[in-house]
Amino acid sequence: MTDRYAVFGQPIGHSKSPRIHQFFAGQTGQQLSYTAEEVAPEQFVGSVKAFFAQGGLGLNCTVPLKELAFAFADTKTIRAQRAKAVNTLKLEADGSVLGDNTDGCGLVTDLLDNHAFNLKGSRILLLGAGGASRGIIAPLLGYSPQTVVIANRTVEKAVELAAEFQDIGVISGCGYADLGGQAFDIILNATSASLSGELPPLPQGVLATQGVCYDLAYGDQPTAFVRWGRENGAFYSLDGLGMLVEQAAAAFYLWRGVRPSTHALIELLNAERGMS
CATH class of the missing domain: 3.40.50.720 (NAD(P)-binding Rossmann-like Domain)
Structure with missing residues (x-):
């Protein structure tokens, strides 16, 4: 069964995160799926619980869900505690959820x-x-x-x-x-x-x-x-395109224990939008 990851947000249609994480997966030889899902704040807790219950292993949370993700996490990294916001959730082996902030x-x-x-x-x-x-x-x-x-x-x-x-x-x-x-x-x-x-x-x-x-x-x-x-x-x-890619790389490392290289992807995304 393929390991499942996703980004939750509202709006989320513009998100480059699925492409970024699939690029990292291919680069590092990891088998996983990563989707973008529109989740309203009032749906957040139920959606996260369902995602993890159905085999999901990790989530990114974007605006306006970062404070809700902070409240949801069972434990938080020091940088998440400082930020009082979480953009990365990881299901731990014991079933608890770790919250981190990689921004x-x-x-x-x-x-x-x-x-x-x-x-x-x-x-x-x-x-x-x-x-x-x-x-x-x-x-x-x-x-x-x-x-x-x-x-x-x-x-x-x-x-x-x-x-x-x-x-x-x-x-x-x-x-x-x-x-x-x-x-x-x-x-x-x-x-x-x-x-x-x-x-x-x-x-x-x-x-x-x-x-x-x-x-x-x-x-x-x-x-x-x-x-x-x-x-x-x-x-x-x-x-902030480079920040987007680098925070994703930090989340990928938290989830998979493998640190992807970012330079080729940043160059590719910049070339596609005509920015050097």
Whole structure:
């Protein structure tokens, strides 16, 4: 019987995850199936229980299910506990369910290994104080940046989120209007607004010379934030496709004990959408 895996989300039709995991399976000689299934939040618990009861071994959970997956997991990795969100569930041998969050490690692997960024001593601006931000802060702080500043439309949310991580690094929260006069080496967009063509109100000069822009979202066309980075002289302005592939590779390793190579797949997916 083929080992079964899936991604749950809403919406899920655009997901590249089935293709990514089938690529990894072929590359590493693993026999498995991986499907994408539309699951609404109110269906989540029943759907997960049914999936595992019917022989499923592991799940990815995307928006808006990551907090529900966190609540569902019997045990959580340290990085999932920090993120308070889970994107990967694994059925353990004893029948319990382990929850992990591979988003942050996926991001830093893409930044460090695929693009040779240096996070140590860098000034990082993180746009947005929602779940996407929460999942990446601890991994970023683990590489000793000079500072991480979270900017958000609701200032209180940014300040509260920063306070949760002040034990592991230099981090603060503010509103967009408070960014004037500051310049950042790396600006990470963790808002969903970029996909709808909207952007946070960023002041002139917020991107340092030779600075880098990175949108956690991705699309077949450059996102609004990727375009903003290019228009404002970013040395690189990238989207989150590499993060998507790297977080999937970390989940695949958790499930299968085999670490796939990601470079060929990232090149293939970029070539297909006409991005180098």
